[in-house]
Amino acid sequence: MAIFPSIDSDERSTFQSNILSCPSKEQWISFQLVDENGNGAPYAGLCYKLMDSTLVQYVGVLDSKGSAKIHDCYKGPAILYFDSLHSALEQPYRHLADRYFYPLPITELQVRAEKTQFFHKDGFRTEHNPANKNDGNFIQVEVRDLVKNGAHLPPVVDRHYPPKKVLLDAVAQLSPGQDASDLYGVGLMPNRHTVLEVRPLRAFRPLLSTANEFSALNLYQLSIMAGLSYSDFGQKPPVRPTHTVEFKFNPSVGNFFGDALANFRQSWRVEKDQSSVTRYYPLYEEVPYSKRFEILPFDPTLYEMNLPEKEEEQEHPANLHFFTDHNKYWLSGKSTQAYITHHDEIILIGIRGTLEKSDWWRDADAVQVPFEEGTGHVHHGFYDAYKALKKFIQKYLLQFFTGQKIVITGHSLGGAIALILAEALRNDKEQQYDILLYTYGAPRAGDAAFVEAARPLVHHRMVNNDDVVPSVPAPWMNARRTIWLPGLASLFVINPVMAILIFVGGLVRVGGKPYEHHGTLHHFMPVRFGAEEKSSILWNPGCASIEEAACTRALAKDGDLPWRGGLIQQFMSFGDHSLAGSYIPFSWATLRRWQQTEKDSQTVVTNREYRLVSEALQTMRKQVLNKSREAADTKGYANNEPDYIQTVNDYSGEYGKLGTALQRLKSQNDRYLTLKDVYGTAAQSDQLQPTLDRWMAQRENQVQVQIAMIPQLTGYDLEVASAGKPYFLDLDSIV
Template sequence: MALQERDNLCFSNKLLACPLRGHWTSFRLVDEQGDGKSYGGLHYTVMDSVGQEYTGRLDGEGFAKVQNHYRGPVVLRMDKQYNGLEKPYQRLINREYYPLPITELQFRAEQTRFFHEDGFRREYNPAIKEADIFVQVEVRDLVRDGAHLPPEVGRSYEPQSVLLRGMGELGFGPEHSFGIVLSPNKHNVLEVRPMRALRPMLSTDDKFCALNLYQLALMATLSYTDFAQYPREKPLDKVHFMLDPSIGNWFGEALAGYQENWRVDRTQSQRFYPLYEDVPYSKRLEILPFDPTLYEQNHPDKGKDQEHPENQHFFDDQVNGGDTQAFICHHDEVVLISVRGTASLKDALRDVDALQVPFEEGVGSVHQGFYNAFRAMKAFVLRYLDKFHSGQKIIICGHSLGGAIALLLAEALRRRAGVKYNILLYTYGAPRAGDSTFVEGATDLVHHRMVNNNDPVPGVPAPWMDANWKVWVPGLATIVLSGPYGMLVFGAGLVRIGGDPYQHHGQQQHFMPVRFDEREWSAILWDPDCESIEGAACTVMLEKIRRGDMPARDGLLAQLINYTDHMMIASYIPCAWATLRRWQQTLENASSVVTEREFRVVEDALATLNEKLYEYARKVRHNEGPRGATKNESAAMSALHREQDRLLRTRERLQTVRYRRLTLVDVYGSAAQLPEFTGSVERWAKHAENRSSVQYAMIPRQPDDGFRLAREPLDIDSIC
């Protein structure tokens, strides 16, 4: 056969009749910078058109050449398993549950970086100049098992995937389920996409920091979305997570594909970006792979016992008649658990089921509704931890009802026999969940409790509550509709008879708006240690003593009206963002965390509050009868004295906050020591939403979100 004929297109009619040898194919793997050193020394397998295999290793520049193969295209594979010594990879490869088929190629691709910091493919690679054929490939193109790998990303230089599928049908050797087709007698250059992912940066320090305050507010809100796996039940071969926002899309596709997600609620208009770390793909917050050919537990024949990502990462109690919802995922340093707050009538009924029941996992008594919700998800969490916990920090977060459940979960895990977990808890607008004995027993649990302005939910259950919801619900409705009669029913359902009072657990962080005029205002985050500021609890306590252990109707309705302060998108997330941005500016300017102007406004408000407490005390004394103070009047005076003492400590704390100088650890915790720290902060700061330099880091206003500002610096009128 003539030389000219041999050089004809490989799919000519004559080719099938005369598969001559003597052909060559060269290829080189490069990164997005055009450098092949990243892939030097990797093992490869090439199969020619008659099924002949050729193996070898790339040279130090990522180059190899196959000589004297049969005529026609060849298929390149790079499927050799990673056998290095790095422990995180060995742990993933050898773990008992869902071991990952990590290859040498994946390991190398995880050590490379994107040319563009946003992860978009480069339009022109310098290595194109040396190539006869240039293609952009991903690790999944070259390896057999790809269920654990990131989703494909669009590319300008597509590999010949159609040709790969058709080679067997056209008679060119065996069928190929994976690999890249290389053109014969040409130099092929393959640009391998880096295997990097984004993960929300978190501090594993127990100490409170502004970074965790903001990041976990976003994660707590994300728990309100669906997992959005498709198909949701009985998947056959693949699963997808297309819905944005959703838990599955965040961790299974967007962040795994290096996309900066910001939407945690489908109605959200304001962009709140997390601070992201750029990490090797294997260190992302993992969504487990789904591959029935590789994992027996994924096979559809398992029926109701079939495992797939949704039922491993996502808890939804609807199947059992409840509505508790949570998600869990992990990487090599953190297990993240987020519990959803009230989102349905079933959740609301649990909220008001305030009967105290024994906390069987520890000491004391707890709110029955919250406890039932915790017990519903307990086995789900323990199964996950038994499979994937290998010493990581367990970070738990939750909003509202989710915060109460998260507290019970955290304390139960802390007390779990035979295991020592390192637990960190952040809650947002959480109600009281346990009595004083429970709170005292949970002293060693690290819990940072965020309260926003006049959020009413942290004020319940009141310390005196031990409620039966069947009386509570109609009583509450009657309060609004028919006044005093409803209050009697309400009180009958809520009065605690015996037992210890409900108490809050954790270190409070109170976000307090400070308004200077109609257009200029700011807010500070601190722990005032004053019940009057925390949520008008002093007023409620004094009124229920004066009226016979029942709450004040006006105070209750005022708190219900202030419900916007309880919302995550409208209040808690903007407040957390404002705190982070404010603390960043404080650090940059080497200034105090509270300005002199703010200090004066808050101090004046505290003085006003103090005067109102004394005025109330004078009224109580003036009303004393000839035989002296009654039992109720004495109790009221004692409560006033305790509140005045707290107010004095609050003023002292304000002085401390006034002169406080922040450090990098105050703002970012242990994350400040991460190798990617500077790049992560710079990435976040490049978003227009995070570049505003305002004197007081005012809370970002959202269009039509109904966000309410305090009528006074401390909203004193709603307190007393």
């Protein structure tokens, strides 16, 4: 229908016949903004702008029902938009709008939408059309549909009643000189009422505790976040973007934070090789979109640093949130990978462990070098990896640190790098960073001086059963060749029927400052009661007989290097080091165990477990005492030769530590858990119960398991555990 009528006959003497008269104002447009429950109250009082086909603007305020009606518009479709910035700017909106780096154009519409809720708990779009009853139009819109700048907003999800872009094109065609690409908003038909259902701006984020104390929640959540570090960022295009970026590849860091969680989708796949048979979902809390873990916007029209003309200096989400130096060092084989993101309370950093042959270079470089950011010496290869990503982390913190808790996680090699990074940040002279570190299967990274100086750093260190990697670099590395007593590495198998532990007399580095472990050990120990029944306990044994069993079994009785033939059997059980196959399942099992024990008012270690394990520890203690006596009954000891004296002292020390382990086991047998033990600071969150309800609705978490039972491995995981897979192999374990 033409909106410009022909010139009337009485006017033709004044105007040429091909000239049109002014457009007629013979139509009305009405509309209503509602949430997914059909309620318009959340949008009451919101300022709107409507532009008709002649580019005339109509400005007004929605009534108490979120409605408005404009009379005497010019004929043709009109465009509705909401570009009023949020004026009150309460936190966190004020900080987001005013920050120096990537300030966000937060509109009042966005704030209103963040305060609405989904009709369906899973966030899927509604299918009803409330406008049918009054012969109106019904469209489902996103906030980004109605505002000019939407790069910081979530991608559009599938909807049943999308807005018609053809209406925007029609306005452009009817307006001389108007480019359709310059128009934004939603097109409305004239002389009809339109209901616009605005999708809530809600997001998921992994629920975390900010307390320094250990919690089963963080144990599980951060094992998954460590697993995410093995994935690429997944941005398209990956480099030199021009207008927009997407994160469609799943799994990827970008898809996880920038697409799935931003769009209220629960994501479980963090590594491409994960089996779909057993899925491990993080516990997600629902938050307003602005409180999600942020993936920064890309908009060259708003941010000069996004301009493609910047070439190598161009900033975009992939190089702001993701670090990899694989291409830089492809000739040498070096490779480091990490990601970083944040919200108003937490900055999260995940660092990748050994994934491929390119990581072996750094794993193998066990020479000690001075730790320039603090005290002591550290593993050269791990320190080299830290220095590779140092500027990347520093730049991000400079831009977005506002006093948040810095939570760092890493597996294997990634755990060692994470420790060095955490201690370097703790020693920062200009900032007082509050750091919490969780590592999984991490090797030693520093010497005794480094570990002592880093004692104030809060570090929870997880070791799974007989994982060999935490036993390296051994304390005897980077030292002069040690003289060992014949038979020092004799193998003791304690109570093979129980099949709980294997103990080997320890080899100890002589002289200098040895490599040492940092942090509070949390050792995951399977306990078998018979051929079928098993459980598992997480505790701190405090003795080398348990923690160092894997390494000491591999040592020859002469020399200071592992016996490579002995390592073959360790590789056959290398599944203990796998993140997806072992650490994430054991973390899940511990969380489920702690949830059950807290709910049922049981102790962390049951009486049955205590009796079994304490008997094994007492047997081990007797064996250590016997070996100590044998070592003392030698000519070398009688002649006060240093190596013999050291051996007896080592056995005596281990005898005492096994006594400590018995005491710690007894304390676990007497310990009852609180909600704070299980969930840390999240125990006080009003989102805890909805989060648990959502998590327990997943079929994997509904399985009724024996308390502390380890989940059954999938076929893929069994294959990895039995034969090993190259990218699970840390070369430093055979150096």
